[in-house]
Amino acid sequence: MRMESIVVSRELLWLVVLLGVAVRVRVYVANRSLWLDESFLALNIIDRSMDKLLTAPLDYNQTAPAGFLFVEKAAVEAFGMGEYTLRALPLVCGIFGLLLYPLLSRRVLGPAGAIIAVALFAFAGPLVYYSSELKPYAGDIAATIATALMALAALDDRLGIRRALAFGLLGVVLIQLTYAGILAAAGTGVALVTIFVLDRRFARPGPVIALVGTWAVGAVVFLFSRPGLESAQFTGGKGSIGRFAPLPASSADVAWYSDRAKGVFADANFAMTRWPLFLVFFFAVVGTVNLVARNWRVFAVLVAPVIATVAASAAHKYPLLDRTTLFFLPFLFLLITNDCLEPLAPLQRPLSSRRCSLRCHPEAFTKSGSLSAGRRSRAI
Numbered sequence: 001m002r003m004e005s006i007v008v009s010r011e012l013l014w015l016v017v018l019l020g021v022a023v024r025v026r027v028y029v030a031n032r033s034l035w036l037d038e039s040f041l042a043l044n045i046i047d048r049s050m051d052k053l054l055t056a057p058l059d060y061n062q063t064a065p066a067g068f069l070f071v072e073k074a075a076v077e078a079f080g081m082g083e084y085t086l087r088a089l090p091l092v093c094g095i096f097g098l099l100l101y102p103l104l105s106r107r108v109l110g111p112a113g114a115i116i117a118v119a120l121f122a123f124a125g126p127l128v129y130y131s132s133e134l135k136p137y138a139g140d141i142a143a144t145i146a147t148a149l150m151a152l153a154a155l156d157d158r159l160g161i162r163r164a165l166a167f168g169l170l171g172v173v174l175i176q177l178t179y180a181g182i183l184a185a186a187g188t189g190v191a192l193v194t195i196f197v198l199d200r201r202f203a204r205p206g207p208v209i210a211l212v213g214t215w216a217v218g219a220v221v222f223l224f225s226r227p228g229l230e231s232a233q234f235t236g237g238k239g240s241i242g243r244f245a246p247l248p249a250s251s252a253d254v255a256w257y258s259d260r261a262k263g264v265f266a267d268a269n270f271a272m273t274r275w276p277l278f279l280v281f282f283f284a285v286v287g288t289v290n291l292v293a294r295n296w297r298v299f300a301v302l303v304a305p306v307i308a309t310v311a312a313s314a315a316h317k318y319p320l321l322d323r324t325t326l327f328f329l330p331f332l333f334l335l336i337t338n339d340c341l342e343p344l345a346p347l348q349r350p351l352s353s354r355r356c357s358l359r360c361h362p363e364a365f366t367k368s369g370s371l372s373a374g375r376r377s378r379a380i
Contacts, residue, residue: 013102013115020098020122028091028132031083037062038134042086045072054225066225067176068136090138093177094131097142098122101330104149108291108298108334117337121330126267130326140180140327144305147171147184148331151192151301154208157201164207168214175218180305180327182222183318185215187308191300245313245320263322268329280336287338302331 034042040060044053050073054066064072071089079085101121105114121127130137150167153159159167175181189212196208246253265277291299306328312318 010111013106013111013118016115016119016122017098017102020118020128021095023123023128024091024094024098024131027128028084028087032132034083034086034134038086041134045069045076045086046081048073050074064136065176065178065181065222067173068139068178071177072134086134087132090133090135091131093136093139093142094127097127097138097145097330100142100145100149104145104152104330105334105337107149107152108302109337113337117333120268120333120337124268124329124333126322126326127329130323135323136178137323137326139174139178140324141330143174143178143181144184144327145330146174147181147188147305148301150211151188152298154192154211155195155297155301157204157207159207159211161206161210164210165214168211168218171211171215172218172221175215175222176225179318179324180309182219183308183312184305184327185219187304187306188301189215190308191304195297195300243319243321244316245310247314260320260325264325264328264332267322267326268332284332284335287335291335291338302334306331 041058041062041064043060044058044062048056050070053069053073058064068089072086075085075088098121102114102118105117105121109117127138127141130141150171153167154164171181171185175185192208192212196205201208246256248254248257261281262277265280288299291302309318309325309328310320313320318324
């Protein structure tokens, strides 16, 4: 087997995924003690009845989505108290997100680029750590990846009504389990509808309406399931410095966004000195420009949750902290890897198709015997 066929093989891609799963399971099995913030949330889950857990503000300055609390309480009732029980849901979410990410990466980057992006995702320290912590952040990541995949399926016109409704119901579940789920659904839903209107895709509107409409129902359920219960812990403190996105009206405000961007890069395992960090930032910018040029619709779907999150933060409804923006990382990895696609371009098509291209398409040659310059399709 030639080296290039190994690089683009699905076997190598899923080997990286398997290693990522093993790392997460290893951290989970190590069973470290609950740290202070986890302990406070665990006390709420263990000591309260299900009704009080879901209908009253949590103690100890804690907050969590209603669906997350429901599953955690049900697990404790079924399997007893303990770190393994409490951290089982984050582990499942962490593995679920890791299994979905190769599908998103191959859709956006192609086979060679996907392996790089998946490797960055599989071994990013914070993504591994939060897959075994009693917090909903691993679920945030899984929810945003799943939402992007569902939206891209709709973008490709690969959804019938039944499949759209099934995806919509999955989105409803993810919205109840995570805070990022409602942000991803809102941003992605708006992006999808806007794209379909701009493209005048009015022939088959049913699947998109079913998908986005079901997400909207899930958002309404989320907003009314715990009305006002997070006001003190999660969205309160409008005078707090650094929690919410300011309007970029001064140099200090611009510096705030710069600091938040540095935090995201640090979570991505790019906590480096100045010039290497600038280089990675440059890759991300060039990758963004490249992706917009290749397929702006895909870029719009991917960036929509980020825009929705910043808008919610500017409205003082969602704090932008390192852990609450963890779900930005999968998209950052795609942008950084996208800048590496040109050197990997010869590997982006299956080896068999490259071997037979001259045999099957002799018209590709000009009279001079050289290959005609045609646009090569990209995996978008």
